[in-house]
Amino acid sequence: MxxxxxxxxxxxxxxxxxxxxxxxxxxxxxxxxxxxxxxxxxxxxxxxxxxxxxxxxxxxxxxxxxxxxxxxxxxxxxxxxxxxxxxxxxxxxxxxxxxxxxxxxxxxxxxxxxxxxxxxxxxxxxxxxxxxxxxxxxxxxxxxxxxxxxxxxxxxxIPAPPTCWVILAKPFIGVSTAEVYRRLDLKNVHHPNIGKMIEALQTKDYDKVCGQVGNVLEEVTLHLYPEVAQIKEQMKRFGADAVLMSGSGPTVFGLVQHDSRMHRIYNGLRGFCDQVFAVRLLGERFPID
Missing domain, CATH: 3.30.230.10 (Ribosomal Protein S5; domain 2)
Structure with missing residues (x-):
């Protein structure tokens, strides 16, 4: 079988x-x-x-x-x-x-x-x-x-985010999650507002979702790997609505609603990065059968 x-x-x-x-x-x-x-x-x-x-x-x-x-x-x-x-x-x-x-x-x-x-x-x-x-x-x-x-x-x-494109860019490096956590200084980080993000998802407010993205590990990884910071800046410059590193990195993702802007960002990043993807959010749970 x-x-x-x-x-x-x-x-x-x-x-x-x-x-x-x-x-x-x-x-x-x-x-x-x-x-x-x-x-x-x-x-x-x-x-x-x-x-x-x-x-x-x-x-x-x-x-x-x-x-x-x-x-x-x-x-x-x-x-x-x-x-x-x-x-x-x-x-x-x-x-x-x-x-x-x-x-x-x-x-x-x-x-x-x-x-x-x-x-x-x-x-x-x-x-x-x-x-x-x-x-x-x-x-x-x-x-x-x-x-x-x-x-x-x-x-x-919690409710799925509003429908949008996700553009992902990963440089050809590996990041040690253990090392990122080891270097994290919790006395000097800006904590994202989890409650406000949940509210934005519950009301399906795309702009508020974009305004609430945050990752306390990002600053550590950006400091250790300048190429990740460079990708983040390029994605912002090309016009993504929100840009954030996922997990401990090194992948950076951007959210965008309009097809034309998605294509512009995707094509622009391919000159800076080894692996670039443009995909949709799924956001819904798996069924069990």
Whole structure:
């Protein structure tokens, strides 16, 4: 049996860090939403008791370091599954980009194997399992738009943003999330107003959404990687309505409503950046069936 599952990327409309927790993680408040840039995960059941990862991307591990592998292993162990699976990952989301590509692959694997192995788990149960794999996996299980608290695993659904284009630009660098958090000085950051962003989403007010975007990690990454700051400035200059770095970076995204301006920004950025995408917001949760 085979099953094909989409694994969409996410962007952070708001990302705030409150404090460091006793367990070593940081307490965060984030508003995340899914976008129409997705990996494709093909799951094929095996009679043998093993997990295979197939990928043609040299930056994606094909062993136990892969989060999709970890998702399959967790389900096998938790529910005593004797069947194996081959997980073929077609990468469209840039790797190590602040877009939760690996987490979304893991979440898609959880949703797909829930169906193939007839486990009958709810999204809430899958999200709880996802939290054991990584901080963004719980959100990616649900998809849509949500407020994430704790270390990212406490998810509250909120309304989707108004329809618009999202232009993404990622330079050919990797950013260490651990290093960005290590350098974050919480005494000297401008915290985004999460409450006002939620209000803007509830009223579907595009201008207010654009006015409330914010990411406390951005200043650290911009300081460490000047090319990220350069992309952000170019995107602003080309006329995006809001520009922000997603996650710990290095991907920068811009929001824009008009097709003509989207094309202008997209074409302009291609001269400055290795990977540029223009996609739509998704913003709605996955169904469970």
């Amino acid at each position: 085979k099953l094909l599952v989409k694994a969409p990327a996410k962007i952070n409309l708001s990302l705030d860090v409150l404090h460091k927790r006793p367990d070593g993680y940081h307490e965060v408040e984030m508003i995340m939403t899914t976008i129409d840039l997705a990996d494709r995960i093909e799951l094929t059941l095996l009679n043998e008791d093993k997990i295979n990862i197939l990928t043609h991307n040299r930056f994606v591990p094909d062993d136990q370091r892969n989060l999709a592998f970890q998702a399959a292993k967790l389900l096998k162990e938790r529910f005593a599954i004797k069947e194996g699976v081959t997980i073929a990952i077609e990468k469209n989301i840039p790797v190590a980009a602040g877009l939760a590509g690996g987490s979304s692959d893991a979440a898609a694997t959880l949703r797909g194997l829930n169906k193939l192995w007839n486990l009958g788990l709810s999204l809430d149960q899958l999200a709880e399992l996802g939290a054991e794999i990584g901080s963004d996996v719980s959100f990616c299980v649900y998809g849509g738009t949500a407020l994430a608290k704790g270390r990212g695993e406490l998810i509250t659904e």
